Amino acid sequence: MSFKNKPVFTRSLLHPRYWGTLALVGLMYSLSLLPYSVQLFLGKHIGRLAIKLMKKRQHIIHRNLELCFPLMSVSERESLVKENIDNTGLALFETGMAWFWSDARVCRHVTIKGMEHMEQLEREGKGALMVAVHSMNLELGARAFGIKKTGMGVYRPNNNPCFDFFQYQGRSRSNRTLIDRKDVKGMLRALKSGERVWYAPDHDYGLRRSTFAPLFAVKDACTTTGTSLLVDASHCAVVPFTMVRDNDSGHYTLTICPPVEGFPHKDSDAAAVFINKIVEQSIMAAPSQYMWLHRRFKNRPEGQSSLY
Numbered sequence: 001m002s003f004k005n006k007p008v009f010t011r012s013l014l015h016p017r018y019w020g021t022l023a024l025v026g027l028m029y030s031l032s033l034l035p036y037s038v039q040l041f042l043g044k045h046i047g048r049l050a051i052k053l054m055k056k057r058q059h060i061i062h063r064n065l066e067l068c069f070p071l072m073s074v075s076e077r078e079s080l081v082k083e084n085i086d087n088t089g090l091a092l093f094e095t096g097m098a099w100f101w102s103d104a105r106v107c108r109h110v111t112i113k114g115m116e117h118m119e120q121l122e123r124e125g126k127g128a129l130m131v132a133v134h135s136m137n138l139e140l141g142a143r144a145f146g147i148k149k150t151g152m153g154v155y156r157p158n159n160n161p162c163f164d165f166f167q168y169q170g171r172s173r174s175n176r177t178l179i180d181r182k183d184v185k186g187m188l189r190a191l192k193s194g195e196r197v198w199y200a201p202d203h204d205y206g207l208r209r210s211t212f213a214p215l216f217a218v219k220d221a222c223t224t225t226g227t228s229l230l231v232d233a234s235h236c237a238v239v240p241f242t243m244v245r246d247n248d249s250g251h252y253t254l255t256i257c258p259p260v261e262g263f264p265h266k267d268s269d270a271a272a273v274f275i276n277k278i279v280e281q282s283i284m285a286a287p288s289q290y291m292w293l294h295r296r297f298k299n300r301p302e303g304q305s306s307l308y
Contacts, residue, residue, distance in 0.1 A: 007157070007165040018162035025166045032096035036109065039093040047089020061085070061292045063308055068216035083288035092135035099138035099170025103147050110144035114256030117239060118149055118196070121259070123256040127191035127236035128231075128259070129227070131275065132243075133202040133282045134291040139171065141243030141254045142198060146174035152197045154181045184229070191234035201227045202279045204298050208263055212301055213272035216280060228271035231263060238263055240278050242285040255285075 014022075031039060061084055065077050072080075097106070106308035121128050130151065132138055145151055153171055155178035158164035168170050172178055179186045179197075190197055204222045209229070215221035231238060237259035245252050260278065282291045297307045 007161065007168050009165050015163065020160040021160055021166075025163070028092065028096040029100050031093060032100040033131075036250065039097075039294045040090065041092040043090030044086040045089065046092065047086045049271040050089055051085045055160055057293045060295055060308065064292045064294075064296055067218050067297060067307060070217050071205045083208055084290070087104055087289050088137045088201070088291075088293060094137045094140045095170070097172070098143040099166070101143075103174060106140070106144050106147060109170055109250075110140065110252040110254055112144060112148060112254045112256070114183050114241070114258070115148060117256050117258050121237055121239075122194070127194050127234055128196045129191065129230055129234075129236050130196055130198045131227070131238060131240045131278055131282075132198060132200045133279055134200055134294065135282075135286065135289050136241050136291060137243050137245055137252065137289060138200070140252065141241070142171070142176065143174055144242075144243075144252070144254050145256075146176040147280070148175075149196065150175040150177075151175070151198055152187075152190050153178050153198045154187065154200070155179060156181050160199070184226075187230055188234050191230060191236040196239075197230075197236075199227070199230070201275055202283075202296075203294055204296050211269050211272045212298075213269070213276050215276045218297055218307075220301050221276065221297055221306070223272040225268040225272060227275050228264075228268040232265055238278075242282050244286040245289060 031042070034042075058081075061081055062077075065072070065080060069077065097109075118128070132141075135141070142151070142153060153176055155168070155171070157180070158167055168178060179190070187197055201224050205224050205226075207222065209225050210222050211225055212220040213223045215223070227238075230236070239259050242255050242257075242258045243252060244255070262274070264274050295308060300306065
């Protein structure tokens, strides 16, 4: 089972309009060959340079942290912003690591904890909804997991067909298949058959199939009800996991948590509150490594003004 419209490389992708994309992918591949310590150094400095050119995104990072942590001191928040900017630049390198590193090199840099939970679910023949958050290094975490176990990633095709080809190829390495995020029936078939589906319910995906639930200090965060739909229809386990890089050693730890208990079935509003608590815990495992540049609170309840 995989993404229905698997992208293929055609001569049309060599058109001059895609030369910039080809150059970017080539650069990512070349950088991935560098020693890891060099990639860490370059990534942080690229992040600092890039954010100066993206004033709007810098504002979004500041605003999200203000909204989520209003009691945090200004100095603490500024320190978190600086770390997050460094990690934003490093994300380009971590994506290259995920797409181009050999299995052996990935395993040298990533330790996986909690795989026994996956093995128990396998013995039970039970599918697992692997609940992730958009940490900067999520791609590398998915690759590391795929080396050990099969998994299916929920996939949004990129609007650039050239980049989409390389993104698909990179994400489908090491026992991973992809499924269109709109293919709910396909996700349900996978979960019912005992498969593992990677799912990130932490972003604002729009008002369709959503409700408003608390997230950190924000009372009304637009939250997908897709989690509730998938769990109720497939009776799968809900398994959170985190991917964290140690700031001192640079080593990554992928932690697979035990299946959660007490998920509110047949109640999408309560399920949204429940899942946002999991999202909070996952983000707090490494708050500086989370994708704060996303406009998480862009959609508001009717009558409420924009938070940005």
